[in-house]
Amino acid sequence: MNIHEYQAKEIFAKYGLPIPMGEVATTPDRAYSAARRIGGPVVVKAQVLVGGRGKAGGVKLAKTPEEAREKANAILGMTIKGITVKKVLVAPAVDIAREIYLGMVIDRAKKAVVMMASAAGGVDIEEVARETPEKIVRTTVDPTIGLRDYQARDVAYGLGLAGNQVKEFVQIAKGLYQAFMDNDASLAEVNPLVVAPDGKLLAIDAKMNLDDSGLFRHPGLDDLRDENEESADERDARAAGLNYIDLDGNIGCLVNGAGLAMATMDAVKLFGGEPANFLDIGGGARADKVATALRIILRDPSVKAVLVNIFGGITRVDEVARGVQIALEETGTKVPFVCRLVGTNEAEGRKMLAGANVAWAATLSEAAQLAARAVQTGRAEG
Amino acid sequence: MNIHEYQAKEIFAKYGLPIPMGEVATTPDRAYSAARRIGGPVVVKAQVLVGGRGKAGGVKLAKTPEEAREKANAILGMTIKGITVKKVLVAPAVDIAREIYLGMVIDRAKKAVVMMASAAGGVDIEEVARETPEKIVRTTVDPTIGLRDYQARDVAYGLGLAGNQVKEFVQIAKGLYQAFMDNDASLAEVNPLVVAPDGKLLAIDAKMNLDDSGLFRHPGLDDLRDENEESADERDARAAGLNYIDLDGNIGCLVNGAGLAMATMDAVKLFGGEPANFLDIGGGARADKVATALRIILRDPSVKAVLVNIFGGITRVDEVARGVQIALEETGTKVPFVCRLVGTNEAEGRKMLAGANVAWAATLSEAAQLAARAVQTGRAEG
Amino acid sequence: MSILINQATKVVVQGITGREGQFHTSQMLAYGTQVVAGMTPGKGGQMVLDVPVYNSVAEAVKEQGADTSLIFVPAAGAADAMLEAADAGIQFVVCISENVPTLDMIEVTHYFDRKGVRLLGPNCPGLISAGQCKVGIIPNHVATPGPVGIVSRSGTLTYEVMFALSQRGLGQSTAVGIGGDPVKGTNFIDVLKLFNEDPATEYIVMIGEIGGTDEERAAEYIAANVKKPTVGFIAGQTAPPGRRMGHAGAIISGGEGRAEDKIAAFKKAGIAVARHPDEVADLVMKAAGRS
Amino acid sequence: MSILINQATKVVVQGITGREGQFHTSQMLAYGTQVVAGMTPGKGGQMVLDVPVYNSVAEAVKEQGADTSLIFVPAAGAADAMLEAADAGIQFVVCISENVPTLDMIEVTHYFDRKGVRLLGPNCPGLISAGQCKVGIIPNHVATPGPVGIVSRSGTLTYEVMFALSQRGLGQSTAVGIGGDPVKGTNFIDVLKLFNEDPATEYIVMIGEIGGTDEERAAEYIAANVKKPTVGFIAGQTAPPGRRMGHAGAIISGGEGRAEDKIAAFKKAGIAVARHPDEVADLVMKAAGRS
Secondary structure, eight states: OEEOOOHHHHHHHHHHHHOOOOOOSSHHHHHHHHHHHHHHHHHEEEOOSSOOTTTTTTTEEESHHHHHHHHHHHHTEEEEETTEEEEEEEEOOOSSSSEEEEEEEEETTTTTEEEESSOOOOOOHHHHHHHGGEEEEEEEEEETSSSHHHEEEEEEEEOEEEEEEEEHHHHHHHHHHHHHTTTTEEEEEEEEEEEEEEEEEEEEEOEEEEEEGGGGOHHHHHHHHOGGGGOOHHHHHTTTEEEEESSSSSSEESSSSSSHHHHHHHHHTTTTTOBBBEEEEOOOOOOHHHHHHHHHHHHHHTEEEEEEEESSSSSSSSHHHHHHHHHHHHHHHOOOEEEEEEEEEEEHHHHHTTTTEEEEEESSSHHHHHHHHHHHHSSOOO | OOOOOOHHHHHHHHHTTTOOEEEEEEHHHHHHHHHHHHHHHHHEEEOSSOOTTTTTEEEEEESSSHHHHHHHHHHHEEEEEEOOOOOEEEEEEOOSSSEEEEEEEEEEEEEEEEEEEEEEOOSSSHHHHOOOOOGGEEEETTTTOOOHHHHHHHHHHOOOOOOTHHHHHHHHHHHHHHHHHHEEEEEEEEEEEOOTTTTOOOEOEEEEEEEEEGGGGGGGHTOOOOOSSSHHHHHHHHHTEEEEOSSSSSEEESSSHHHHHHHHHHHHHTTTTOOOOEEEETTTTOHHHHHHHHHHHHOOOOOOOOEEEEESSOOHHHHHHHHHHHHHHHHOOOOOEEEEEEEHHHHHHHHTTTTSSEOOOSSSSHHHHHHHHHHHHHSSSO | SSSSOTTTTTEEEETTTTTTHHHHHHHHHHTEEEEEEEETTOOOOOEEETEEEEEHHHHHHHHHOOEEEEEEEOOOHHHHHHHHHTTTSSSEEOOOOOOOOHHHHHHHHHHHHTTTEEEOOSSSOOEEEETTEEEEEEOOOGGGEEEEEEEESSSSHHHHHHHHHHTOOOOEEEEEOOOOOOSSSOOOOHHHHHHHHHHTTTTEEEESSSSHHHHHHHHHHHHHHOOOEEEEEEETTTTTTTTOSSTTOOOBBBBBOHHHHHHHHHHTOOOEEEESSSHHHHHHHTTTTTO | OOOOOOOEEEEEEETTHHHHHHHHHHHHHTTOOOOEEEOTTTTTOOEEEEEESSSHHHHHHHHHHHOEEOOOOOOOHHHHHHHHHHHHOSSEEEOOOOOOOOOHHHHHHHHHHHOOOEOOSSSSSSEEEEEEEEOOOOGGGGOOOOEEEEEEOSSHHHHHHHHHHHHTOOOOOEEEEEHHHHHOOOOOHHHHHHHHOOOOOEEEEEEESSSSSSSHHHHHHHHHHHHHHHHEEEEEETOOTTTTOOOTOOOBTTOOHHHHHHHHHHHTTTTESSSSSHHHHHHHHHHTOOO
């Protein structure tokens, strides 16, 4: 789960990071009064959970409260990578002598948290990694002893910091690490961490992604979820315990297992179709969950065919078939269905759908081909 | 540093331990009103930092508030192992079906925290260890992963707990462990942890010792120190950064280094004297610290001789000699001094005290003998 | 022959009294696996499918000589269950539980490394040494004994490939599902090493997916060390970046983890790359000179 | 010969720019110890007594080949300093700092064990291989080369005994102060093993004190393994129970750690027990057939 800049800033501030705190505004007038309260020049920043908002015009400097209102007016309601901006953060503008990148991530190979920093801050770390990897300083955190002062110091020296800045950096790095650990984060980032003209360090942007699997032990964090950033379909699917992601194609996919679901999408594409979604019903799904999943798929008017691909292990084919049956009956849909159902209770499942208007496939590749054809013909054949 | 039962209970309660909370009273009337507020029978318990208060009559059951006043009146002001009782805890009396011991300690050999529990609770764990060691269940905590549920469960089964009691015990054990870790404890103990007639677990006593070396990172805990439990000399010595312990003898000892200070006391005793104190001035002590130490020693009217034993390394003999000189001049004491000063700047130190009325010894055993004789003769000779 | 488990393997099932634990225990028993004990705190003394249940893994080890553990416990208790197994002297732990927090897995995997205990998973289907032993949830009917070693990040996709292989008469030595989480006990390379040394494994199938760079490192390992013909497949070629595709580990982020990079790494290492699951079986057939 | 340190030992002093660090560096240099580097964060580039100072231990290792570290930093930073040294590739760390929290030492000692790095201390005077090398704060003048290995929980008491031995013409191979804290890196047995194997050590002196049961275990070890004549001393025979006698570890509590039990254990193990420090030297003389 990703959270907004202003939310991440509130968390980081609790861990002692030096953050010039701003205010969130949902209307230009509120941006105006926030800027008045802050005093001096401010930055108006779109709060959206996608990258590249700066390039998209979602971050603007405003010298006066009036200007803050204008900029907020321009930013609120704009669309960045498909997401409508509903909130802006109005934050004090800060003079910048130097920009640093500081981030904590999970290193899968080392099975550890890694702290990454770069003297080239303010730009995308991926870009730095690609173009000037020597500018990135890393240190791996031993989980048994946590991030230690000496590690943070070494990184600070590696960034060319000196004197009191080293001490400030150590405090910031340790605070960020603790914020990461205490909140089950998968990413915690300050980019840029700026050196102000007076030499002090300030965190003027903040990003935090949370490990969905860890949310259960942080009940408060779940409230930070911005449901506006999900599609209605994704929200409903999540509520039903389904792994669902909206895509732009026209073949709805219902699959058990994440890997098989991806392979199904890939096969659809390979054989000329376009997947309309990723959908993993998980293991051992019952009929009602399957029916819910199909209702969500069929809500999308661009869906011209549905491919049900089940390799039954824990998941029982007859349960899936019953879910398909329920969905077909309830929705009365005319969209053609292609079913590929093998495994546990396969015979019972097939029997259950014997009368239904579905095409049958023996293999995934066959199913993908039939689905692509069904989009063309509007009929389920096979 | 040891803290009182009521203080330990306040800490443990924060960690979720099921503690029937009482009130502290410093007068019989307050004990009466505390008992009224609590309602029902109460226990009136002396709050002193020494063991064996129960046997000494410092713990009494009171069925009514009036009785609580009476018992408090009896307990307040009584002396237990030399300590005057100034506070009592008035706590709800609890019906007991079973008593369990639960404690966390440092295991020096394993370099780890060890959880100890015993089905024979309510009595001294040392006694259990001596007489029925098979009744003690232990589990060592791996510091890299902390106390885990399965360890606490195994201990619970080992105590013969079952069903929901196991779950309660796991929560209590983990809470106690966390209290231990978060507060730099050296001991955290619930004795007894009782099983009430309804089967629920309740912690009705609490004990906690804190690691003095960890206090710097828990500024709040230092406020829990009960200065009434130290002698005035010990309090002043602590303030001066001296390791000082009052004893019953008549030869005051001033030594550098804890081991040498103990060996000096031992030698005094071996050669017929009685040490009046343990005093380690630490490494590299300056003259003023030495003078302060001697002032504290000389305050004790039972001191009939002073033995200064310095093996100078970081500690400079001339600084010590200067401290002795200052103390002799300031106090104008008639108590005979025996000095044994060797090591760094020894010659300068001897010169400094050349005119003073002190006896010189070459070795510790000689010094101890001279001191013992000085007590007898009232003069420093050697 | 096989890797990791065989007829001698003695399994304790942690969480045996739950619905999943009980069902899969019955499946494993049906497959011939020696499930010697179950463990559920507070249920000690019960029997489940004639298997004795204990309150702790330590008891299961002591009383029944269990050497391998299979874990079906909810995510919140999974880390504790894994650590208990390692602490009790179990040598191989297979964790099926999904949604285990990544920070828990960092702690657990480091502990296992220190103890020298092997962990498979979490969020994995376990493994099967065809015809000998199954520890996990791979459907019994998809496996047939033979020369193909399979290692995969995905469950159902593995079944799919095993099924396709079996239908073509290509049996498996051992099929290992390493799981879809970003931080896990056993990685591709760990299994590849074992297959490389296993005389019963003649061909290797490696099924990866988007996210991380495990496949890239595995490809390098294969190029340097493995002579056995290897067929690869990568799921998620059509996945959009920045979205977690079901598995916690299946996400393209920070320009890392793209299917195209993994496929290129496979090709560079001389691994035959299938475009869809059925083709995996076709390519193994080809490598075996049977197509 | 000697144990742990010798002429080849290359020392980095952590906290060299402090008053204590600087003073003892001068003493070590005077003794002939190769102090190759100092380390104080933020002071990198300076020179102290002609010794180059670095910002990190890693740099000191890289630039000067330091293999041993000596730590003089305040208690609050001591754990970090020890871990930094171990992490930087130092093989032997001597920590003089006192008042290090016990829970820090639990974390640190476990980390050292995992890394295979030896730690002496904290709250110890360090060690001296007479005539060869000193790492710590033992006064230079008390040591003379010879056949007696000394291991002790106390600083000044060790100097006292070394002085008495030297005065009687009995030199020392190595004198090791293990420190007075309850949880520490090196215990009696660790040093006894080294002395037992060191051909230059003919006699062993072990100086214990009240608190814990280290002396009891050491006595058992000696009874089972050590043939070299051993003399013991226990400080604190007159200490009252329940009071911490200066050293954090010197406390009789829970019926454990009494001097009388330790003395009895020594006697049972055939260790000659001295009644006061001077007598230690007398008893070694006797063992050497020189009294």
